[in-house]
Amino acid sequence: MIAALAFYVFAAILIASAAMVVSARNPVHSVLFLILAFFNAAALFLLAGAEFLAMILVIVYVGAVAVLFLFVVMMLDINFSQLREGFQRYAPVGATIGVVLLAELAIVLGGWKFAPGAASLRFAPRAEGVHNTAQLGQLIYTHYILLFQASGLVLLVAMIGAIVLTLRDKTSSRHQVIAQQIGRMAGDTLEMMDVRSGAGVRELGIIRPKPAPEPEVAAHDDHGHHGGGH
Template sequence: MIVQALAFYVFAFIVMASGAMVVVSRNPVYSVLFLILAFFNAAALFVLIGAEFIAMILVIVYVGAVAVLFLFVVMMLDINITQLREGFLKYLPVGALIGVVLLAEILLALGVLGSHESPVAVLSQAGPQVLPIDNTRAIGRVLYTQYFYLFQVAGLVLLVAMIGAIVLTLRTRPGVRRQRVSEQLYRPKEEAVTVVKVPTRGGV
């Protein structure tokens, strides 16, 4: 228990410090790197509570796709840092209000505000007692039995969205030369190779 508690405090401290550095860092690339560090430590916290499937999804989706995409976009775009800082004071009251609301919700969920007993603990006690089964297997059983058709429909929706995004962004512009692999592969030999007969001891 001491090792688990120590690991929890270490991972939680790194998550909080990384989240603060995401906001405070002046370099956007450093902000994305701190965001990736926060995702990794949040995944470690999920592993500590036995939600290894959520931890794996957090690493694969957020770190492997979203955060890396943010990093490439930030590195490729020419971001004007001075222009971004101009609106900081303008949106500071709204951001502070949202932060206060989120803090109040977290304290209410932990039982610090209102009742002395945590609502999360009450919900966990009121839940049905299930058999000891790992998190990934339980989600897989529910997903591929009860929600199998909805899962397939969600996959089709994502496929249609991907095809639509490709069709909308694939535009033919006049004057732009594009590589056509099929024409290169099936062109005749006469168009690709020119045979020149050079006499002996002569030049081309």
């Protein structure tokens, strides 16, 4: 009874927060509602017995992705009023695309059929002595190892593409040359000087830079002209 009540509470908060993500006018509020939705989804995973997925959802999505979204939204100076100016003009196109996507989802779900043994496998008890996380690892690294490696390859290509797109070779930037740093000698970088006590910089051959001249202030002299009688 308590588990069912908790499920409905977390599910209701999840649906409400997800609706607020797309309906909130302030983007910062949208990200905060997204974090709330992630927490409630993690609670649902805990109720389902998938504690590993719950922790991954909190650590990865809340701790990294959502916080990154929040910082980006808060740091970027975006004029949202200017972005909303063309909303009415593109509303029919967006509504048409939404209806098409909804129809496609209805067609897919209408023709969906479960495997004959899917219901029994869903509620099958897990093996004794094997943790939920261990079972998930065995499933990923045995039956779905090729798909797992393919997803890692896609992420690697995306990371390399992001680096290539943002890399800029500037001629004014100073680059570190490891070979020159290792091959330099002490005589190239150090100079021993015999400095007598009280010697100034001019005697040592060190020319102190002259201070910049102060800008001259134009003097405005107001002289009174007195007319003299002749």
